[in-house]
């Protein structure tokens with residue numbers, strides 16, 4: 001076979017690797033009837049209890065068949081700016097907003113265009129896609145420790161530690177907030193301090209707010225504390241993917257200084273060609289102020305309830321719960337002796353899967369290296385994003401059964417070794 005012209009270091013994101021391994025083991029795709037999508041990062045796409053309806057259609061006229069504007073539909077940019085200004089008291093303009101086809105393309109584009117002297121700082125436990133994006137964009141990054149000792153929630157200052165750096169290096173923390181997979185959230189005074197650090201001259205931040213609404217405050221965004229967006233390297237990433245319940249329309253955005261937005265839209269003019277008009281018009285409907293107000297309540301209530309009761313059930317079955325107070329994941333530690341790899345092998349037989357802590361380890365080698373031991377081998381992420389309230393009891397019973405099976409097998413193996 002001829003050597004490929006394309007990169008040999010382009011595996012699918014960790015979550016997809018789990019999906020492919022699941023399909024090979026279970027014989028059906030995760031998500032098909034009879035499967036339990038605990039590994040999946042999507043929200044319910046049907047109305048939440050007390051939540052708004054989701055628009056069923058959108059009008060498309062002859063104008064919508066034109067090429068879109070590189071930076072986004074004027075109506076959507078306005079709706080996004082109003083979304084932030086209305087809830088967080090900011091004063092951003094449509095010119096501070098650039099529309100992308102989902103959250104990932106915006107994040108990827110910012111990192112792909114970073115100057116060489118900008119170094120990324122990223123938590124040791126973060127969303128798997130960041131590792132792929134940092135690798136493919138050739139970004140320089142260093143990892144900030146996430147440990148049991150710091151509660152998987154290091155202080156803000158840890159992201160801006162300049163030890164060993166020379167003056168020309170500038171720092172860009174990349175933080176999901178609320179965090180995927182840990183659920184840890186910087187809000188209030190802590191978020192204010194983070195943004196103040198990010199606005200200092202040699203600093204910036206890429207704050208990924210995909211889970212903005214998944215917090216008891218009904219909405220958590222750094223924009224509330226930004227002093228002078230146009231004179232900063234603050235980048236906020238948002239999307240319709242989670243709280244607005246529409247991963248399929250592929251609409252996300254970056255909020256940044258006018259100058260940085262202009263650079264991103266220049267990229268769009270030759271590298272993307274704008275974003276689908278029907279999707280952008282659908283997003284305008286999703287962002288109607290009254291609708292979003294209702295969605296904020298429903299998201300915080302429903303997912304807060306699920307976070308609380310799954311957390312209680314997991315603790316009762318002997319798992320250590322290290323989750324923060326946001327998002328729709330639990331960050332869990334297995335009992336001694338059991339690793340997430342083995343848990344998944346056992347879950348696959350029952351049509352279930354989780355995301356291994358290994359995949360969220362931002363210090364692991366990107367290319368497979370069997371000699372690498374991740375400190376998170378016995379950790380995993382459980383997603384309650386796509387789960388209906390009705391499956392709670394059966395989800396808990398299934399995980400309990402698999403843990404019981406493991407304990408019985410381990411006891412048998414120990415007895416055999418002793419005898």
Ligand SMILES: Cc1ncc(COP(=O)(O)O)c(C=O)c1O
Nearest residue numbers: 041102103104127176180210241
């Ligand atoms: C931390 C984080 N950021 C951003 C996204 C949004 O991704 P997209 O809109 O590309 O599906 C996700 C979705 O899983 C996420 O978990």
